[in-house]
Amino acid sequence: MLAKQLRQAYIDFFKRHGHAQIDSAPLVPENDPTVLFTTAGMHPLVPFLLGAKHPAGTRLVDYQKCVRTGDIDEVGDTTHLTFFEMLGNWSLGDYFKEEAIAMSHEFLTKELGIDPELLWVSCFAGDEDAPRDEEAAAIWMKQGIPAERIVFLGKEHNWWGPAGQTGPCGPDTEMFIELDKPSCGPDCGVACNCGKYVEIWNDVFMQYNKTENGTFEPLAQKNVDTGMGLERVTAVLQGKASCFETEIFSGLLQKLAEISGVEDPGATRSGRIVVEHMRAATFLMGDGVRPANVDQAYVLRRLIRRAIREARKLGVSEPFTPVLADVVVAEYGDVYTELAKNRDDILKSLADEEAQFAGALERGTREFCKLVDSFPAHVERKVISGRKAFYLYETFGFPLELTIEMAAEREFTVDTKGYEKAYAKHQQLSRAGAEQKFKGGLADSSDTTAALHTATHLLHAALRKILGGHVGQAGSNITADRLRFDFTHPAKVTAEERSQVQGLVNEAIQRDLPISFDEMSLEEARGSGAIALFDQKYGEKVRVYSIGDVSREVCGGPHAERTGALGAFRITKEESSSRGVRRIKAVLE
Numbered sequence: 001m002l003a004k005q006l007r008q009a010y011i012d013f014f015k016r017h018g019h020a021q022i023d024s025a026p027l028v029p030e031n032d033p034t035v036l037f038t039t040a041g042m043h044p045l046v047p048f049l050l051g052a053k054h055p056a057g058t059r060l061v062d063y064q065k066c067v068r069t070g071d072i073d074e075v076g077d078t079t080h081l082t083f084f085e086m087l088g089n090w091s092l093g094d095y096f097k098e099e100a101i102a103m104s105h106e107f108l109t110k111e112l113g114i115d116p117e118l119l120w121v122s123c124f125a126g127d128e129d130a131p132r133d134e135e136a137a138a139i140w141m142k143q144g145i146p147a148e149r150i151v152f153l154g155k156e157h158n159w160w161g162p163a164g165q166t167g168p169c170g171p172d173t174e175m176f177i178e179l180d181k182p183s184c185g186p187d188c189g190v191a192c193n194c195g196k197y198v199e200i201w202n203d204v205f206m207q208y209n210k211t212e213n214g215t216f217e218p219l220a221q222k223n224v225d226t227g228m229g230l231e232r233v234t235a236v237l238q239g240k241a242s243c244f245e246t247e248i249f250s251g252l253l254q255k256l257a258e259i260s261g262v263e264d265p266g267a268t269r270s271g272r273i274v275v276e277h278m279r280a281a282t283f284l285m286g287d288g289v290r291p292a293n294v295d296q297a298y299v300l301r302r303l304i305r306r307a308i309r310e311a312r313k314l315g316v317s318e319p320f321t322p323v324l325a326d327v328v329v330a331e332y333g334d335v336y337t338e339l340a341k342n343r344d345d346i347l348k349s350l351a352d353e354e355a356q357f358a359g360a361l362e363r364g365t366r367e368f369c370k371l372v373d374s375f376p377a378h379v380e381r382k383v384i385s386g387r388k389a390f391y392l393y394e395t396f397g398f399p400l401e402l403t404i405e406m407a408a409e410r411e412f413t414v415d416t417k418g419y420e421k422a423y424a425k426h427q428q429l430s431r432a433g434a435e436q437k438f439k440g441g442l443a444d445s446s447d448t449t450a451a452l453h454t455a456t457h458l459l460h461a462a463l464r465k466i467l468g469g470h471v472g473q474a475g476s477n478i479t480a481d482r483l484r485f486d487f488t489h490p491a492k493v494t495a496e497e498r499s500q501v502q503g504l505v506n507e508a509i510q511r512d513l514p515i516s517f518d519e520m521s522l523e524e525a526r527g528s529g530a531i532a533l534f535d536q537k538y539g540e541k542v543r544v545y546s547i548g549d550v551s552r553e554v555c556g557g558p559h560a561e562r563t564g565a566l567g568a569f570r571i572t573k574e575e576s577s578s579r580g581v582r583r584i585k586a587v588l589e
Helices: 003-016 043-049 097-111 134-143 232-236 247-260 269-286 295-313 321-332 337-341 343-373 386-396 400-409 414-436 445-469 495-511 522-527
Strands: 059-067 081-093 119-124 150-153 167-176 197-210 217-231 473-478 484-488 515-523 541-547 551-554 569-578 581-588
Touching: 003 059, 003 081, 003 097, 003 232, 003 321, 003 522, 003 541, 043 081, 043 197, 043 217, 043 569, 059 097, 059 269, 059 386, 081 097, 081 232, 081 269, 097 119, 097 134, 097 167, 097 197, 119 134, 134 150, 134 167, 167 217, 167 484, 197 232, 247 269, 247 295, 247 495, 247 515, 269 295, 295 321, 295 400, 321 337, 337 343, 343 386, 343 400, 386 400, 386 414, 400 414, 400 569, 445 495, 445 541, 445 551, 445 569, 445 581, 473 515, 495 569
Parallel strands: 119 150
Antiparallel strands: 059 081, 081 217, 119 167, 167 197, 197 217, 473 484, 484 581, 515 541, 541 551, 569 581
């Protein structure tokens, strides 16, 4: 089954079972600071999993674009991806284990035609927090899966969540296909990574709430959250060893072959990195992310520059990133219309970034030459330290392989072990910083988070009043400590303008305005004067939140009940985010 057919078959199946289709959310989550990107279909739905009513109802289905960068250095093998599509369906307090498992079994065996004899499942083995999930196992046996193909595993395999320190969580059941290949030994099973058993679907049963003291309490609203990776399932159904051998990447690899002259770039690690990273970069740029040195923009820059470096290994010396991005737009633009809409800007931004990186490599070459020229002529053992090699990589994007190659030309060697040590230290510090920066978050659904989110509405309204109606939201990130709001504006906000904006927000807070919402169609929201990212996809019905006579916006996030609960609003920083986009950070005190 082709990927596009699989995507549509999934949607059609669950719509027949009473699910409403919702659109894919942007890759940059508005209200979840626990991650830089939308990493799963459930992230945009956290408020509804916590009990808020979704405008589309209690049964939902979608295909969600996702980005995960935790394994970015592993990309290049045949399995890891940074960008992928997740097929998902949800029950928000509606059906639970019995119906979810029955539908999963029906879709796999009837719709996809998978031989039931090849299906294995795993269930939660139980621990001090929650009992063994005998219920799920019994339901699977009712579907015809024999007990010998049902495996019980611990939390590391069969438990999801919470997304933050607290919140919804619960056991899950995973589905595997047994491939026709030898086992890795007597202990081979669904929990090992030898490749004989491939996980294709996961049903999460959110039936507990983890509290601040670490206990697990039963949830009043029990939910089902499922996830099926489009790329992985496509490869399995087509009998391919990896998704790089499917039509998902065939167009990109064919174009890369034309550009590089390499007959089969998909057979090389460099070729796989190039096409994977360029697909991910194009989708990020379709959602408005542009290369820079912080947060999502930094990850995007890293993806683009890594693709450029790997393309050099294939012999590509001319600009190529816009060419590959155009392939992505052509192949996905009918499904993800934001790609087609932003095509020209995506291609131009890529061309600019590629030219800028070429300049960085040129400066890095000059720095390299200065470094080797500084060595005294009488030194016999000429070694570039790992620290210096890493400096060239971190500052100029110089890959280690290029440093080694140029060093050899000058009869130098490179301390590769020292480089790896410096690189590992850098990763450790970056990871620690990210964990500190994004700890906590919306998953906790605290009053503080709701208040900060409400404050972004007031800030948006104030910016439009002081700076002009051209101001629009370009991004938002909220932690338990502060809000961050990106907006379109061509110039730095002056001290006077900043003071006026802050004053308007505090005036609205002091008025203790009521906050209410109405559900309506997008066209009705537009006609009512509500502010929204109208080029973004929404469902058939949206929520329009009104804050007195100050703000009226389409939104799905958590809100305070009155502005008086917010406290004092203070802008802590105003800076550039990217070209034409400014960023404000603020706190409530």
